[in-house]
Amino acid sequence: xxxxxxxxxxxxxxxxxxxYAGLFTIFIxxxxxxxxxxxxxxxxxxxxxxxxxxxxxxxxxxxxxAATDREIEQFYAMLDSMPEILHASYISPDSAAKRFKKEFxxxxxxxxxxxxxxxxxxxELKPIYRNVVSVEGIIANIRKNPIVDEVKYRRNLLLTLxxxxxxxxxxxxxxxxxxTFVSIVLVSNSIKMTIFARRELISTLKLIGAxxxxxxxxxxxxxxxxxIIGAIISCGFFYALTYVANNFFYHFVYYKIQLxxxxxxxxxxxxxxxxxxxxxxxxxxxxxKIG
Amino acid sequence: xxxxxxxxxIFPRGAGVKDINLRVNSGDFVFIIGPSGAGKSTILRLIYxxxxxDKGKVKVYRYDSSKIKEKEIPLLRRKIGMIFQxxxxxxxxxxxxxxxxxxxxxxxxxREIKTRVYEVLNSVGLGHRVxxxxxxxxxxxxxxxxxxxxxxxxxxxxxxxEPTGNLDPKVSAELMILLKKINKEGTAIVMATHNxxxxxxxxxxxxxxxxxxxxxxxx
Numbered sequence: 001x002x003x004x005x006x007x008x009x010x011x012x013x014x015x016x017x018x019x020y021a022g023l024f025t026i027f028i029x030x031x032x033x034x035x036x037x038x039x040x041x042x043x044x045x046x047x048x049x050x051x052x053x054x055x056x057x058x059x060x061x062x063x064x065x066a067a068t069d070r071e072i073e074q075f076y077a078m079l080d081s082m083p084e085i086l087h088a089s090y091i092s093p094d095s096a097a098k099r100f101k102k103e104f105x106x107x108x109x110x111x112x113x114x115x116x117x118x119x120x121x122x123x124e125l126k127p128i129y130r131n132v133v134s135v136e137g138i139i140a141n142i143r144k145n146p147i148v149d150e151v152k153y154r155r156n157l158l159l160t161l162x163x164x165x166x167x168x169x170x171x172x173x174x175x176x177x178x179x180t181f182v183s184i185v186l187v188s189n190s191i192k193m194t195i196f197a198r199r200e201l202i203s204t205l206k207l208i209g210a211x212x213x214x215x216x217x218x219x220x221x222x223x224x225x226x227x228i229i230g231a232i233i234s235c236g237f238f239y240a241l242t243y244v245a246n247n248f249f250y251h252f253v254y255y256k257i258q259l260x261x262x263x264x265x266x267x268x269x270x271x272x273x274x275x276x277x278x279x280x281x282x283x284x285x286x287x288x289k290i291g
Numbered sequence: 292x293x294x295x296x297x298x299x300x301i302f303p304r305g306a307g308v309k310d311i312n313l314r315v316n317s318g319d320f321v322f323i324i325g326p327s328g329a330g331k332s333t334i335l336r337l338i339y340x341x342x343x344x345d346k347g348k349v350k351v352y353r354y355d356s357s358k359i360k361e362k363e364i365p366l367l368r369r370k371i372g373m374i375f376q377x378x379x380x381x382x383x384x385x386x387x388x389x390x391x392x393x394x395x396x397x398x399x400x401x402r403e404i405k406t407r408v409y410e411v412l413n414s415v416g417l418g419h420r421v422x423x424x425x426x427x428x429x430x431x432x433x434x435x436x437x438x439x440x441x442x443x444x445x446x447x448x449x450x451x452x453e454p455t456g457n458l459d460p461k462v463s464a465e466l467m468i469l470l471k472k473i474n475k476e477g478t479a480i481v482m483a484t485h486n487x488x489x490x491x492x493x494x495x496x497x498x499x500x501x502x503x504x505x506x507x508x509x510x
Contacts, residue, residue, distance in 0.1 A: 002401045017383060204379055207339070208440070209369035210396040211362070 011221025018194045025190035029230025032179040043172035054130045059123040060152045067147040084129040091120045187278020219283045227275020231268040297347035308504045320474045323483045325501035331483035335450045372441025372449040376456035378433045380425040387421040390440045411443040431462035451482040467492035
């Protein structure tokens with residue numbers, strides 16, 4: 001227990017003694033976590049917006065006029081049994097005429113003497129099938145039925161949404177990887193400077209019989225502490241950002257930033273990992289060169 | 292306790308020691324004397340296994356240089372006390388903390404650390420300086436802190452590499468008297484020095500004279 005507390009204390013003292021190198025690392029970690037966090041929030045909310053748009057996506061299946069009630073019923077049953085379909089609703093020619101009147105303000109019978117609107121279905125797909133590849137497969141399947149005349153959907157809208165979703169995902173991943181890499185490299189460099197500044201301590205410890213673990217542990221604690229402090233600063237930034245954005249700017253943009261406890265715990269865990277990994281990769285490499 | 296058997300250790304740049312055979316028993320006071328570059332410090336480094344022989348072997352306590360594993364070196368060093376010309380104290384901590392560090396690395400309990408550190412500091416006459424930082428002390432006092440740090444772990448041997456090199460004659464004399472007392476209490480001492488005058492303080496010491504990496508006489 002004595003050694004355990006001693007090493008913890010040494011880790012804390014080391015952070016205070018490292019001064020500028022430590023402050024610099026904390027600063028870099030907090031900036032990295034802020035950018036990673038912003039990347040996460042932006043991509044999460046954009047993906048959410050894209051998904052919301054996609055949820056309004058529908059397939060329209062127009063049937064041949066000659067389709068009998070029995071054929072339509074059988075087709076409805078087939079749609080119901082398809083695993084990709086969330087919901088299908090039938091629109092009879094009469095309902096279509098009523099909808100026409102509601103949307104355009106004119107009665108179709110007063111224009112044409114007959115109802116040209118065919119029976120149709122609107123189909124809502126399950127979220128995972130709301131992409132061009134799945135949709136094309138589903139349409140091909142539906143078209144096999146001889147009573148189907150035409151299937152329409154907003155292909156271009158779907159393609160555009162998919163493209164943006166991919167771009168957001170790639171950018172968010174790149175931002176995350178880049179700042180993870182930058183943080184770890186900078187923590188490593190800071191610990192390298194610290195090791196160099198404390199070479200006297202390290203060589204003395206080795207001379208008096210300290211094991212490698214005894215020498216290394218305070219550096220790991222120091223790295224992890226730098227990471228956690230950097231993360232706490234970034235948490236403060238996000239707390240303030242959420243407060244200001246949601247209280248002062250909501251009425252202009254109608255957008256609320258929503259961050260839960262998991263987000264803050266995630267940031268602190270990331271900071272801890274950045275600090276620890278940064279010190280692990282350096283201490284192992286450079287400690288052997290001293291003493 | 293310490294033995295060298297046909298030891299040769301050559302550095303890449305050429306200096307080192309050749310064909311060394313010697314033995315140090317418990318309670319011995321051994322001077323290794325000779326000019327700069329004679330190989331005195333190399334002998335000490337071979338004892339605390341900072342370097343290893345190219346030929347032959349060094350045995351210290353139960354550790355053999357040809358068989359010792361890397362993780363056993365700290366255990367060997369806990370059995371050896373070391374003092375140097377430049378003291379090698381840590382200026383960011385006080386006298387107490389410098390001495391206690393030796394015991395922390397050996398996993399000694401806090402209460403025992405406290406007792407032993409105060410005991411050893413009193414025995415070297417520094418009981419009143421525990422809260423001073425090394426750079427607030429004189430050279431002689433700093434070397435006594437280094438001795439306390441070496442002795443606090445009750446070593447089987449104290450290695451001293453030019454311990455009076457940075458001290459004036461009066462302080463050097465005081466230090467030699469202290470080392471004599473420590474030796475009389477049972478700790479073996481191996482001291483490397485180029486100062487022949489120091490031999491006079493320990494009349495019954497064994498003297499190993501070196502030159503150009505070889506032992507030229509043993510008495």
